[in-house]
Amino acid sequence: MKLAILSDIHSNHIALRACLDYALNIGVEHFLFLGDYISDCPYPQKTMEILYDMKQKYPCHFIRGNREDYMLNYHANGEKGWYYCSSCGSLIYTYENLTMKDLNFFDGLDIKGRIEIDGYPALSICHGSMTSSKELLFKDEPNTIEALQNLDTELLICGHTHEQGTFEYGNRKVVNPGSVGVPMDSYGKAQFVILHGNQGIWQEEYLQLPYDVKAELKEFKESGLDWKAPMWTVLIKHNLITGINLNNNVLKRAIEICEKETGEANWPDIPEKYWEQAVEEAGLFQGNEAFQGVLPYEGEIQKSGGRNI
DSSP, rough: EEEEEEOOOOOHHHHHHHHHHHHTTTTTEEEESOOOOOSSOOOOOHHHHHHHHHHHSSEEEEEEHHHHHHHHHHHHHTTTTTEEEEETTTHHHHHHOHHHHHHHHHOOOOEEEOOOOOTOOOEEEEESSSSSSOOOOOOHHHHHHHHHTSSSEEEEEESOOEEHHHHETTTEEEOHHHHOOSSSSSSSEEEEEEEETTTTEEEEEEEEEOOOOOHHHHHHHTHHHHHHHHHHHHHHHHHHOOOOOOOOHHHHHHHHHHHHSSOOHHHHHHHHHHHHHHHHHTTTOSSSSSGGTSOOOSSSSEESOOOBO
């Protein structure tokens, strides 16, 4: 029995396709998708087409993530407040490339679930936590321990943090598959997990899979996302290549500079000059090697039976 778990695709359809091809080639029988299917990378419609195809052909379970919540809330509020800029340009670009079919699909998903497969322990599943799509479950944090104590299963599968790994508390365990589309600490490789069922137990196998990062980078320009969310895409591309996520730090710095110079800062209305200054302070610029398609590591699939973090 093999169950593939994929989370945080963030519209990276090229990485998604690579992960699914690998899983299908080794005989994976069930697929679990943990949300944040869209935003940040180009062509969200291509990701959705792949997911719909998987849903038709294979046993799949889907959970709603916070990015899907953003799209649903924007639609419900009359499509107001987003525009092309570094703060929210990626969001409005994503929304414009979705259909009512996509929004209805998101609306029909829950933020949590429970999976029972005969002969194996039940799984609690979520994007952020069992109570919020935005909650972050990090190791040793009080909210993570509380979340595990409130489970009626011994195994929690969650995403959202983009940090791949396992941590345990007593007889209960959290498994995070990392991120397919915008992973951390994998240097240009997509992350996911395969749960192997053997003699009535689940054993996690973490994978970091090479894919065509250069093709993904090329799509940012082709799609127009480069100019619709200029500094945000600089950060996303840097993350795709290096595995280093600077987005939150740069956003906080842009807000800080804006507040200092103008006396206020109200997202998403952070002028581009403050974004540019924050990105420059972070040491990123369009001429560096990260944006020439130079990958620090290219090579074989990395995998293990599971690592503790």
